[in-house]
Each structure stands twice: as structure tokens, then as C-alpha cells.
Amino acid sequence: MTRIPGRALTVPPTLADVAERAGVSRQTVSNAVNNPELLRADTLVRVQEAIEELGYSPNRAARNLRTRSSHLIGLRMSPVQEFTANAAADRFVHSLVDTSREAGYQVLLFSGDATDPESGYDDLLRSTAVDAFVVTDTYLGNPQAAWLRERRAPFVAFGRPWDDPSATHPWVDVDGAAGAELATRHLLDKGHTRIAWIGWRKDSFIGEDRRSGWSRTLKERGLPTTGLASRVEDTVNSGREASAVLLDEALPTAFVCASDTLAMGVMHTLAERGMHAGEDVAVVGFDDSQTAQVMHPGLTSVRQPLEDVAIEVVSALEGLLAHPRRIAEGKLLTPTLAVRRSS
Amino acid sequence: MTRIPGRALTVPPTLADVAERAGVSRQTVSNAVNNPELLRADTLVRVQEAIEELGYSPNRAARNLRTRSSHLIGLRMSPVQEFTANAAADRFVHSLVDTSREAGYQVLLFSGDATDPESGYDDLLRSTAVDAFVVTDTYLGNPQAAWLRERRAPFVAFGRPWDDPSATHPWVDVDGAAGAELATRHLLDKGHTRIAWIGWRKDSFIGEDRRSGWSRTLKERGLPTTGLASRVEDTVNSGREASAVLLDEALPTAFVCASDTLAMGVMHTLAERGMHAGEDVAVVGFDDSQTAQVMHPGLTSVRQPLEDVAIEVVSALEGLLAHPRRIAEGKLLTPTLAVRRSS
DNA sequence: CCGGCGGACTTGATCGTTCCAATGGGGATC
DNA sequence: GATCCCCATTGGAACGATCAAGTCCGCCGG
Numbered sequence: 010m011t012r013i014p015g016r017a018l019t020v021p022p023t024l025a026d027v028a029e030r031a032g033v034s035r036q037t038v039s040n041a042v043n044n045p046e047l048l049r050a051d052t053l054v055r056v057q058e059a060i061e062e063l064g065y066s067p068n069r070a071a072r073n074l075r076t077r078s079s080h081l082i083g084l085r086m087s088p089v090q091e092f093t094a095n096a097a098a099d100r101f102v103h104s105l106v107d108t109s110r111e112a113g114y115q116v117l118l119f120s121g122d123a124t125d126p127e128s129g130y131d132d133l134l135r136s137t138a139v140d141a142f143v144v145t146d147t148y149l150g151n152p153q154a155a156w157l158r159e160r161r162a163p164f165v166a167f168g169r170p171w172d173d174p175s176a177t178h179p180w181v182d183v184d185g186a187a188g189a190e191l192a193t194r195h196l197l198d199k200g201h202t203r204i205a206w207i208g209w210r211k212d213s214f215i216g217e218d219r220r221s222g223w224s225r226t227l228k229e230r231g232l233p234t235t236g237l238a239s240r241v242e243d244t245v246n247s248g249r250e251a252s253a254v255l256l257d258e259a260l261p262t263a264f265v266c267a268s269d270t271l272a273m274g275v276m277h278t279l280a281e282r283g284m285h286a287g288e289d290v291a292v293v294g295f296d297d298s299q300t301a302q303v304m305h306p307g308l309t310s311v312r313q314p315l316e317d318v319a320i321e322v323v324s325a326l327e328g329l330l331a332h333p334r335r336i337a338e339g340k341l342l343t344p345t346l347a348v349r350r351s352s
Numbered sequence: 353m354t355r356i357p358g359r360a361l362t363v364p365p366t367l368a369d370v371a372e373r374a375g376v377s378r379q380t381v382s383n384a385v386n387n388p389e390l391l392r393a394d395t396l397v398r399v400q401e402a403i404e405e406l407g408y409s410p411n412r413a414a415r416n417l418r419t420r421s422s423h424l425i426g427l428r429m430s431p432v433q434e435f436t437a438n439a440a441a442d443r444f445v446h447s448l449v450d451t452s453r454e455a456g457y458q459v460l461l462f463s464g465d466a467t468d469p470e471s472g473y474d475d476l477l478r479s480t481a482v483d484a485f486v487v488t489d490t491y492l493g494n495p496q497a498a499w500l501r502e503r504r505a506p507f508v509a510f511g512r513p514w515d516d517p518s519a520t521h522p523w524v525d526v527d528g529a530a531g532a533e534l535a536t537r538h539l540l541d542k543g544h545t546r547i548a549w550i551g552w553r554k555d556s557f558i559g560e561d562r563r564s565g566w567s568r569t570l571k572e573r574g575l576p577t578t579g580l581a582s583r584v585e586d587t588v589n590s591g592r593e594a595s596a597v598l599l600d601e602a603l604p605t606a607f608v609c610a611s612d613t614l615a616m617g618v619m620h621t622l623a624e625r626g627m628h629a630g631e632d633v634a635v636v637g638f639d640d641s642q643t644a645q646v647m648h649p650g651l652t653s654v655r656q657p658l659e660d661v662a663i664e665v666v667s668a669l670e671g672l673l674a675h676p677r678r679i680a681e682g683k684l685l686t687p688t689l690a691v692r693r694s695s
Numbered sequence: 696c697c698g699g700c701g702g703a704c705t706t707g708a709t710c711g712t713t714c715c716a717a718t719g720g721g722g723a724t725c
Numbered sequence: 726g727a728t729c730c731c732c733a734t735t736g737g738a739a740c741g742a743t744c745a746a747g748t749c750c751g752c753c754g755g
Contacts, residue, residue, distance in 0.1 A: 021478055023711055034735050039713060049733065066478035070422065071711035073413035074740050081460070089446045099442045103432045106463045115481075116461040117424070120449045135364055135409035138458075245646050270646060277648040300643040303588050303613060305620040366741055377705045382743060392703065414741035417710050 022063040031059035042067060073137075081117045082109055082326065083139035085129055087146045088120075097296050097313060098145070101167070104319035105143065112323050114140070127156050134162050141326050143167065154178060165325045167318060169339060171214035179325040179337035181318050185215055185295075188311035188344040189222030189265060192293040195309070195346055196263045197230065201291060205261035206238040207251045207271045216240070219267050219295065237261055241271070248274020256282075262290055263352070269294035269301045269310055276308070276351075291352040307349025314342050365406040374402035385410060416480075424460045425452055425669065426482035428472055430489045431463075440639050440656060441488075444510070447662035448486065455666050457483070470499050477505050484669050486510065497521060508668045510661060512682060514557035522668040522680035524661050528558055528638075531654035531687040532565030532608060535636040538652070538689055539606045540573065544634060548604035549581040550594045550614045559583070562610050562638065580604055584614070591617020599625075605633060606695070612637035612644045615651055619694075634695040650692030657685050 028035045033056060040047045041056040048056070059065075073079045084105065087098065106116050117139055121129030130153065133139050142164035144153055157164045158178055170176035189206075196204050206223045209216030224234045236259045241247035248271035255261055256278065266272040272294030279286050286292045287306050294301050297312035321340050328335060370381045376399060383390045384399040391399070402408075416422045427448065430441065449459050460482055464472030473496065476482050485507040487496055500507045501521055513519035532549075539547050549566045552559030567577045579602045584590035591614035598604055599621065609615040615637030622629050629635045630649050637644050640655035664683050671678060 021480065024713095025711080035711090036713080036736080037734060040734085043713085047733075052733080064478060066475055068417070068711050069479045069481040070413050070416035070420075071740090072713075074411070074417050074742085075711080075713045077413075077740075079413065086446055086449055089443055100432055102461070103429055103463070106429055106461050110463060118427075118445070118449050118459040118461055120446070120453060132409055135407060136412045137364065138412040273646045273648070280648045298642070300646055303616045303643055304647055305616070305623045367743095368741080378741090379706080379743080380704060383704090386743085390703080395703080411741050414710090415743075417712085417741080418743045420710075 021068070022065045023068065024065075027056065027059045027063055027065050030063060031056045077137065078140050078330075079138060080114050081139045082114050083117050083119060083130070083133050083142045084145070085142075086118055086120045097298070097315065101145070101315045101319060104316045105322065108316075108319040108323045112327055114323070114326070127153060130157065130162070134160060140330055141165070143322055143326070163326075163329045163333070165322050165329065167322060169214075169341075177337050179329060180339045181321040181325065182339065182341055183313045183318065184341050184343050185219035186222035186225070188295065188313075188346075189219045189267075190226045191222075191344065191346045192265045192295075192309075192311055193223050193226040195348065196265065196291055196293065196352060197226070197232075199263075199291060199352065201263040202232055203237065203259070203261045204232070204263045204265060205252075205255045205259060206234075206265050206267075207248055207255070207275065208238070208240050208267035209243055210240055216267050223265050243268055243270055245270055245274045245277065248272065249277040250274070252278040256290075264290065264292045266292070266294050269296050269298040269308060272308055272310070272351075273300065273304075276304070286351040293346075293352050297347045301347070301349070306351050309349045309352035310347050311344050312347045313344050317342050364411070365408045366411065367408075370399065370402045370406055370408050373406060374399045420480065421483050421673075422481060423457050424482045425457050426460050426462060426473070426476050426485045427488070428485075429461055429463050440641070440658065444488070444658045444662060447659045448665065451659075451662040451666045455670055457666070457669070470496060473500065473505070477503060483673055484508070486665055486669070506669075506672045508665050508672065510665060511558075512684075520680050522672060523682045524664040524668065525682065525684055526656045526661065527684050527686050528562035529565035529568070531638065531656075531689075532562045532610075533569045534565075534687065534689045535608045535638075535652070535654055536566050536569040538691065539608065539634055539636065539695060540569070540575075542606075542634060542695065544606040545575055546580065546602070546604045547575070547606045547608060548595075548598045548602060549577075549608055549610075550591055550598070550618065551581070551583050551610035552586055553583055559610050566608050586611055586613055588613055588617045588620065591615065592620040593617070595621040599633075606635070607633065608636050610638055612639050612641040612651065612653055615653070615694075616643065616647075619647070619651070629694040636689075636695050640690050644690070644692070649694050652692045652695040653690050654687050655690045656687050660685055 024035045024038050027038045031038065033052065037048065038056055041053055045053055109116055119129045119133065130142065140163065142157065142162060144164050144166045145168065154166055154170055154176060164178060166178060166180040169180055169182045193204060204227060206220055208220045211217065227234050239251040239255055241251050248266065252264060252275040264275045266275065272292050275292045276286055279290055284290055292308065294308050294310040297310040301308035301310040367378045367381050371378045376395065380391065381399055384396055388396055452459055462472045462476065473485065483506065485500065485505060487507055487509045488511065497509055497513055497519060507521060509521060509523040512523055512525045536547060547570060549563055551563045554560065570577050582594040582598055584594050591609065595607060595618040607618045609618065615635050618635045619629055622633055627633055635651065637651050637653040640653040644651035644653040
């Protein structure tokens with residue numbers, strides 16, 4: 010990797026170094042890297058050998074400057090939520106990193122004020138540090154989507170534009186209603202008829218979507234839903250309290266929950282009453298968190314196809330960057346059910 | 353953000369645009385951004401107004417090219433481990449992103465072959481895409497540390513250089529022995545005298561370190577350790593099997609585990625035998641995963657101070673980049689114990 | 696009145712790549 | 726044998742910032 014003998018080992022070779030060694034011009038080396046089909050076969054081989062010998066990799070900064078693109082995707086981390094069972098974020102980030110790499114992109118993590126949706130985005134955008142964003146925290150509508158669209162920032166959302174159906178940005182989402190339906194049908198198949206729902210506050214679009222899957226499935230079968238539903242905060246304790254009330258007042262034999270966190274609350278109630286999940290009462294959660302997988306008994310849970318979400322997100326991103334003014338579409342994926350002993 | 357009326361809104365202004373508007377030279381604008389103390393107060397105000405009006409942010413690529421630094425830190429993601437209770441990675445990444453930002457750095461995520469420690473690093477290094485790396489997966493020694501050192505790549509490790517005490521790179525680690533000691537003392541205080549250990553295979557340096565905290569604490573008190581320890585794979589089922597054997601053969605009243613995953617295995621055994629964690633047998637895990645927090649009963653667990661680790665890592669990184677040839681030192685942090693009802 | 700000094704700002708060169716227009720050589724065409 | 730064309734390859738300019746020298750100007754002391 011040395012250019013001048015005696016200089017620091019850390020000075021990497023440049024195009025010019027490779028060109029000199031291969032006896033060609035800089036541009037030819039550049040073509041060998043980016044458009045090899047333009048070169049005659051023997052020249053290509055010669056240049057590639059020189060590249061290999063010197064250990065050359067194109068300087069990212071210079072390339073970014075010239076091409077006005079960084080091949081970086083910005084992803085804002087939502088704050089860690091302790092005391093919840095949310096493993097979804099982690100799995101998604103992994104999938105996104107892997108999928109992006111295959112498409113030639115890398116992921117730049119950043120964080121910002123939770124209260125201020127724009128914070129962090131603005132600077133990255135203006136300094137052309139990233140080519141595009143992936144927006145994930147869309148649980149209560151996505152304020153930053155409008156903001157980004159206004160600035161013509163390329164981005165793909167994981168999550169539907171609930172609050173603005175006319176939004177024109179590309180998005181990918183998982184069909185929460187279908188997931189809840191899957192869970193409910195599974196319980197119906199097991200013979201349950203009084204199936205309760207514990208979900209989120211009414212202002213959560215995602216929560217209402219998931220809930221609709223539960224209610225429509227029961228209604229289709231002519232089974233009752235009234236008195237069997239509860240809407241609470243997404244905490245273990247809320248789930249515990251809600252399930253205690255429901256058990257006393259509505260006598261359900263099964264619970265479908267909007268999250269694994271809430272499902273854990275149900276498990277607490279059962280444990281306190283000496284009841285056994287999967288035997289006395291069935292419980293199904295949502296997100297297939299690590300907790301659902303490792304606890305005893307295993308928690309049946311709706312699993313989001315996050316690997317597929319990442320693939321679709323990257324694919325949408327590629328389309329967006331290749332054809333900036335193409336009309337964006339949304340993509341809805343269907344979750345699966347990881348069945349374990351709690352149901 | 354427009355320069356030429358009618359052009360795309362997305363062409364950001366440059367230093368020259370700001371200079372023209374403020375009636376100064378490019379360099380003066382550059383100084384206003386990077387060394388404001390060099391400017392006369394009135395000039396500074398004028399330039400800052402122009403920056404504000406145009407919505408200027410320095411182009412990252414150009415700056416990176418000229419200064420030969422990207423202000424990016426590379427972090428390789430280790431593969432997702434499902435069916436374990438590991439929440440540590442997630443919490444650490446969050447802390448690292450937040451801390452880095454305060455120091456003016458951002459985090460570039462990348463992934464590589466799990467089998468090949470170098471994959472991914474090499475390209476980023478040669479293309480000068482990142483200024484430094486944070487290396488985390490050092491559970492079985494860190495092969496990539498030697499590799500990185502050899503290439504004079506700046507990096508900080510989260511994890512001691514177990515296999516090479518003479519290593520000269522900066523590192524930060526959490527004292528696992530102290531953590532296990534904390535857990536063991538807590539159980540001693542509760543009156544337990546037969547305290548078992550379930551840990552990892554002997555080739556895990558981290559596992560042996562944690563184990564030593566357990567054994568030395570018991571030996572100090574003259575309490576038995578023989579027959580009370582088990583070394584297995586880090587899976588729930590291994591923990592379940594190991595605890596079943598120990599319960600039958602060694603009659604422990606408490607378990608200290610090298611991970612929450614193993615502790616969950618103990619919980620399974622107890623549940624299967626109709627025993628209650630925290631009443632019949634005490635259980636302590638390691639890592640304070642989300643599962644430990646949300647399960648029933650709550651799992652007492654050793655909590656790594658990952659926020660502090662991130663702070664120390666970034667601080668070491670700053671030192672490294674500011675003084676490339678300074679002698680590196682290691683830093684060892686002490687964990688805490690999150691006490692819950694399982695003990 | 697002059698030389699020297701230092702602070703405030705400017706000018707030209709440069710980082711390493713890709714874009715663009717141009718060049719040279721060799722074969723096919725007339 | 727001259728013309729045309731096409732392909733591989735070349736040299737110069739540009740991307741937008743910072744670095745390293747300047748230049749200008751006012752002020753001070755002698």
C-alpha cells in the first residue's frame with residue numbers, strides 16, 4: 010500500500026499509482042473498475058493485476074464528491090425501550106444491513122431527539138452525506154414523511170402513511186390485521202370461542218389495524234367481541250391488569266395481544282393465579298421477540314417477515330434512486346405465526 | 353437551497369455561494385464554520401447570516417476528501433442470534449450512536465461473513481470510508497484485532513485481548529468476574545450456601561472470567577464449589593438440562609448463570625418441576641436482557657454498564673485519532689446487579 | 696517618515712475520482 | 726489508396742472543500 014518508500018504505510022494507493030504501474034491512463038483504470046466491458050481483455054487483465062498488487066480500493070470521498078452520491082442509507086435509531094419485549098428493531102436493522110450490502114449500499118446510523126422528527130435528518134440531507142433514508146418509527150403516523158417529501162429527500166418508509174393515504178412515497182409494511190387474523194384463526198382451530206383482545210390505545214393506527222383482524226375474524230364466525238377487548242399502554246403491567254379484568258368479567262379462554270409485551274402481562278396474571286398458559290388459557294403475542302422464544306412455556310406469536318421487509322425496502326430504494334420521479338407504490342407483506350406451547 | 357433559479361431544488365449551495373452572498377472569500381466562509389475565532393465579529397455575523405439564508409451545510413464528500421477523514425466509525429454487526437436472550441448488542445449500539453454524535457462522529461454499520469473476521473473491514477479501510485473501527489465480537493479472543501493492528505487501522509475493542517495480553521490497542525471491557533461475584537454475594541446475603549454455576553464452554557475466555565468470580569467468592573467463604581458447576585453451550589435447552597442434572601446431583605438452592613439465556617433454561621427446569629424461582633430456588637442471570645425484565649417472575653441479572661462502555665470507547669477513539677502513536681491502555685468497568693423476584 | 700509587525704482576509708493549489716471531448720490506430724468500404 | 730468509422734484509450738476539467746502561502750492595511754516604535 011506504499012506509494013513512496015519510507016512514507017507511512019497508511020497512505021493508500023490512488024488511481025494514478027495503479028495507472029502508472031499498469032502503463033495506462035487514470036481513466037482506463039477507472040473504467041476497469043466501473044465499466045470493465047469498455048476495455049480490451051488484455052488491458053483489463055493488466056490493470057486488474059496492478060490493482061491487486063497495490064491493494065487499491067477507490068477512495069470513497071473522492072468518488073462521492075464526483076458522483077454526488079455516497080451509497081449510504083441513513084437510518085435513525087428510535088430510542089431503546091427497556092421493559093418491553095421488542096426485538097423487532099434489532100432483527101430489521103440486521104436484515105437491512107445485509108440486504109443493503111448486496112445492493113451496494115451501507116447503513117449510516119444516527120439518532121436524534123425523539124420529540125423532534127426532523128432532527129438529524131436535516132444535516133445529513135444538506136451535506137449530502139446519505140443518498141436516502143429509511144424511516145421506521147411510524148407507529149403514530151409519520152410526521153417526518155411529510156417533512157422529507159417537502160424537501161424532496163429520497164426515502165422509503167417501513168410503515169404505511171396511515172394519516173395520509175394520498176402520500177406518494179414508497180413504503181413497505183406488514184399486514185397487522187392479517188397477523189391478528191392468523192392468530193385468531195389458530196385459536197378458533199384449537200376450539201376456543203371466547204377470544205379476548207388486548208391492544209394499544211385508540212390513537213395507534215397500527216394497534217387499530219391489528220385489532221381489526223381479530224374482530225373481523227370473530228364476527229365472520231358469529232362469535233362475540235363485545236366486552237372482550239381492552240386498549241391499554243404497551244407495558245407488561247398494563248397487560249397484566251387488563252387480562253385480570255377480562256378474566257374476571259368476560260371469561261375468555263384465549264388472548265390475542267397486540268404485542269409480546271402485553272402478552273407477557275397476560276402470562277404474569279396467569280402465573281399469579283396458578284393457571285397455565287397453553288393449558289388453562291391460550292395466549293398469542295405479536296412480534297416474535299426473543300422473549301417469546303426463550304420463555305417457558307414458549308409464547309405463540311405473530312412473526313413479521315422482517316427479512317422480506319428489508320428486501321422490499323432496499324428494492325424500493327434502488328428504484329427511487331434510479332428513477333427519481335417514478336410514482337411510488339406501497340407494498341404489504343403478510344406475517345406468519347410462530348406456534349409454541351402457550352396456545 | 354437553490355443556486356440558479358429554475359434548477360432543481362435539490363442542488364445544495366456551496367461555500368462559494370455563501371462567500372458571494374456575504375461578500376467574502378471562500379476561505380473566510382470555511383473559517384467561519386471551522387475556526388470562527390479567526391474572524392472579526394462583524395464579518396462572522398455577516399457570514400453566518402448568509403449561511404442561514406442559503407441553508408448551507410458543508411459537503412461531506414469534499415470535506416472528507418480534503419481532510420482525509422470521514423468522521424465515521426465502522427461497526428460490524430454480529431449476526432442475530434435468535435433463541436437467545438441477548439439484548440446487550442442493541443443497547444450498546446444505541447449508546448454508541450448517541451455518544452459518538454456528541455463527539456462529532458457517526459456510525460457506519462456493516463456486516464461480513466461470520467467465519468471470516470477480516471471481511472468487510474478491508475474495503476472500508478482501504479477506501480478510507482471510516483476513520484476507525486469499534487470491534488465488539490471478542491468472545492473467543494479477537495482475531496481481527498491482530499489483523500487490524502497489523503494494518504495500522506485505528507480501532508477500539510469492546511472486550512479485552514484475552515489471547516494476547518501484550519496487545520497494545522485500546523480496549524474497554526466489563527469486569528465479568530466482578531459481576532459474577534456481585535451475583536454470588538447477593539445470594540450469600542440471602543442465606544444460600546449451595547450456589548451452583550452454569551456457564552459456557554471452557555474455551556470461552558469471557559465465560560471463564562465470569563466463572564472465576566463465582567468460584568473465588570465461594571472459596572473466600574469456605575463454601576463448596578466442586579460438583580456445583582457445569583459448562584455448556586449458550587442455549588436455553590443446555591441451561592435446562594444442566595440445571596436438571598445439578599438439582600438432582602448437587603442439591604443447590606441457587607444458580608448463577610453466565611447468561612440470561614442459560615438462566616432461562618433454569619427457569620424451564622423449575623417450571624417443569626412445579627418449583628418457583630425466587631421461592632424454592634434462586635436464579636441470577638447475566639446481561640439484563642429484555643427477557644429478564646419482562647418475564648414472570650422478573651429475573652435478577654448482572655447488568656453491564658453499556659452506556660459507560662460506549663462513553664469510554666468513544667473517548668478512547670478520540671484519543672487514538674488525535675494522537676495516533678499514543679500508548680493505548682485498557683479500561684475495565686464494573687457491572688451492577690438488577691435485583692428482581694427470581695432471587 | 697519609515698520599517699516592521701501582526702491581524703483579517705484572499706488566492707491558487709490540491710485531495711482522488713469521474714465526466715467529457717478528443718485522439719490515434721486499424722479494419723472495412725468504395 | 727483514400728475515406729470513413731469505430732473502438733480503445735487519453736488528457737484536461739470539474740466536483741466542493743481545506744491547506745499553505747500570500748496580500749493588504751493599520752498601528753507602533755524609533
